Amino acid sequence: MCLAFPAKIVEIKDSLATVERSGVKRDASLMLLPDAKIGDYVLIHAGFAIQVVDEEETKLRDEVLGAINV
Amino acid sequence: MFNALVKKIEQLAEGKRPLRFMEVCGTHTVSIFRAGIRQILPPNVELVSGPGCPVCVTCDEYVDRAIVYAQMPDVIIATFGDMLKVTGTYANLAEISAAGADIRVIYSPLDCIKIAKENPDKHVIFLAVGFETTAPTTAATILTAKSQGVRNLFFLSAQKLVPPALEMLLNDSEVRVDGFLLPGHVAVVIGVNAFKFLKIPSVVAGFEAEEILLALINLLTQIDEGRAEVTNEYKSVVKPEGNLTAQKMLSQVFCTVDAEWRGIGEISQSGLALNEEFADFDAEKVLPVNVPKINRRTPCRCGEILRGIVTPKDCPLFGKVCDPIHAVGPCMVSVEGICAAWYRFSF
Numbered sequence: 001m002c003l004a005f006p007a008k009i010v011e012i013k014d015s016l017a018t019v020e021r022s023g024v025k026r027d028a029s030l031m032l033l034p035d036a037k038i039g040d041y042v043l044i045h046a047g048f049a050i051q052v053v054d055e056e057e058t059k060l061r062d063e064v065l066g067a068i069n070v
Numbered sequence: 071m072f073n074a075l076v077k078k079i080e081q082l083a084e085g086k087r088p089l090r091f092m093e094v095c096g097t098h099t100v101s102i103f104r105a106g107i108r109q110i111l112p113p114n115v116e117l118v119s120g121p122g123c124p125v126c127v128t129c130d131e132y133v134d135r136a137i138v139y140a141q142m143p144d145v146i147i148a149t150f151g152d153m154l155k156v157t158g159t160y161a162n163l164a165e166i167s168a169a170g171a172d173i174r175v176i177y178s179p180l181d182c183i184k185i186a187k188e189n190p191d192k193h194v195i196f197l198a199v200g201f202e203t204t205a206p207t208t209a210a211t212i213l214t215a216k217s218q219g220v221r222n223l224f225f226l227s228a229q230k231l232v233p234p235a236l237e238m239l240l241n242d243s244e245v246r247v248d249g250f251l252l253p254g255h256v257a258v259v260i261g262v263n264a265f266k267f268l269k270i271p272s273v274v275a276g277f278e279a280e281e282i283l284l285a286l287i288n289l290l291t292q293i294d295e296g297r298a299e300v301t302n303e304y305k306s307v308v309k310p311e312g313n314l315t316a317q318k319m320l321s322q323v324f325c326t327v328d329a330e331w332r333g334i335g336e337i338s339q340s341g342l343a344l345n346e347e348f349a350d351f352d353a354e355k356v357l358p359v360n361v362p363k364i365n366r367r368t369p370c371r372c373g374e375i376l377r378g379i380v381t382p383k384d385c386p387l388f389g390k391v392c393d394p395i396h397a398v399g400p401c402m403v404s405v406e407g408i409c410a411a412w413y414r415f416s417f
Contacts, residue, residue: 001124001152001406002203002255003097029180031210032316043258043307046150046207047178051258051313057305065280068074068287 004045006053009038019044075283076110082290083112090116090246091289092239092378094232095253096123096406097277103415105279115286118378119411121235122253124200124228125152125404127331127376132228133158135361139195139226139353140171146189147173148182149197152404155397159364179211186215186223195353198227203255205229205342206316209323212344212351224353227343230329232256233264234340240270245377249289251275251282254304259320261312262302269298276304323348332400333373370399375408382412389413 007019012030019028019042030036033049042049083089093099099119102108108117121127133156140147140163147163154164154175167173172192174185179196186194198208208225215223232253239245249271257265257274265272271292275285285303292299302308320342329341344352370392371385382388382401392398394410401409 001096001150001199001404002201002253004203004255004258029178029207029210031214032206032313032319034315043255045203045255047180048207048210050203050206050255050316051307051309054306061276061281061284061303061306065071065075065284068071068078068284 002045004043004050006041007044009036009040009042009049012038017042017049019049071280072283075280075287078287079115079283079290080112082287082294083115086114086293088114088116089248089290089293090118090378091249091251091286092118092120092247093251094120094122094236095251095256096126096404097255098122098251098253098275098282099408099411100406101277101279101282103411105282107279107282111286115290118247118381119375119408120239120378121331121334121376123401123404123406123408124204124230125156126372126400126407127230127334128153128156128199128228128400129330129332130158131330131361131363132226133162134160135359136163136197136226137161137166138359138361139357140166140173142193144192145172146185146192146194147171147197148176148185148194149173150199151175152406153197153199155403156400157397157403179207180214182211182223183215183218183220186220190222192222193357194223195357196223196225198225198229200229201232201253201256202259202320205324206259206313206319209319212323212348213319215351216348221350223351224356225344225351226353227324227341228329229324229342230331231326231340231342233260233267234337235331236265236268238334238337239377240268242377244379247378248293249273251285251289252300254308257302257304257308257312259313259316262300262308262310264312265300268300271298272300274302274304274308276306331376333376368398372399372401372409375401382409385409
């Protein structure tokens with residue numbers, strides 16, 4: 001039930017964002033993430049953006065995984 | 071990648087006593103099955119599932135109450151789809167819907183505002199079920215309804231908090247757990263720091279198979295080094311402090327109350343109810359109904375399954391009279407329920 005998916009913010013109007021994932025666009029409220037900006041990847045749950053995805057941390061995780069793989 | 075991670079787990083587990091780790095998130099349960107992680111772990115590393123599905127721990131009485139509301143002619147019930155098949159004492163909402171009740175499945179709690187505006191002559195009641203991930207979306211919806219002057223939308227809250235359940239599990243002498251895989255999206259909201267009270271190795275984990283294996287490596291490393299810390303392997307979205315806006319909204323709209331968990335019993339201060347300030351939106355206060363509490367006797371072992379004491383295969387009903395089409399216990403109902411995941415991936 002706590003399913004969430006990352007999507008990119010392509011438009012913001014008041015506290016409502018349009019987010020895009022794999023070419024599909026839908027609305028997401030920014031009430032829980034008021035500082036999110038256009039271009040941010042955000043985690044969406046039940047129609048709300050709940051966190052900005054930190055791309056630097058994603059890279060670091062991939063490096064950790066890569067290091068184990070050698 | 072996968073094989074290298076498994077090899078690392080095997081190295082760390084070698085020579086250790088039998089270890090049991092518990093995941094406390096239905097989405098983890100499903101990911102673990104989908105990737106076949108249970109099957110490839112060394113024999114001395116066992117994964118058990120905990121009370122990680124908010125639908126599964128919603129008690130009979132709540133469903134009975136929702137059904138009483140649904141049968142009122144001037145009521146529309148709005149709910150997440152998972153709740154439709156959860157059986158109360160006698161029936162579930164899908165059956166009541168088939169019998170003519172107006173029950174609408176929504177994607178976001180915000181959809182309730184549209185339904186309420188389109189149906190000014192009806193009372194719209196949202197079945198607010200969920201953990202800390204979902205509760206802020208309900209809080210934001212209540213604040214929106216209030217600011218827009220929506221007067222015909224009400225909330226029936228069975229929202230629950232994860233940390234008190236973990237504390238209960240650790241104090242339960244029947245439960246034996248050496249470490250927790252902590253729920254990633256609950257942690258997005260409440261932060262890693264909210265779990266710091268745990269005194270056994272615990273790690274906030276992401277949901278990809280590799281992320282779960284990485285979290286298991288973290289737990290085994292902690293045990294190897296004699297540490298018992300709460301760490302974060304899902305840093306891309308989980309912060310030490312969590313989402314402060316969401317937390318502020320939670321405390322503005324809700325207060326904590328003792329709550330009944332199906333199969334487990336009452337856990338102190340583990341539920342969220344609407345604050346006095348938002349009493350006008352509280353279904354139980356505005357539209358009180360009397361629902362008798364009935365203790366149903368059934369051989370269903372969901373209560374022990376939810377605490378990781380037995381697995382679904384130990385239940386006499388599992389796969390026989392209880393399956394996803396004819397679910398007896400709540401763990402079989404939601405796709406993220408422990409029994410449903412076992413059934414789907416074991417048969």
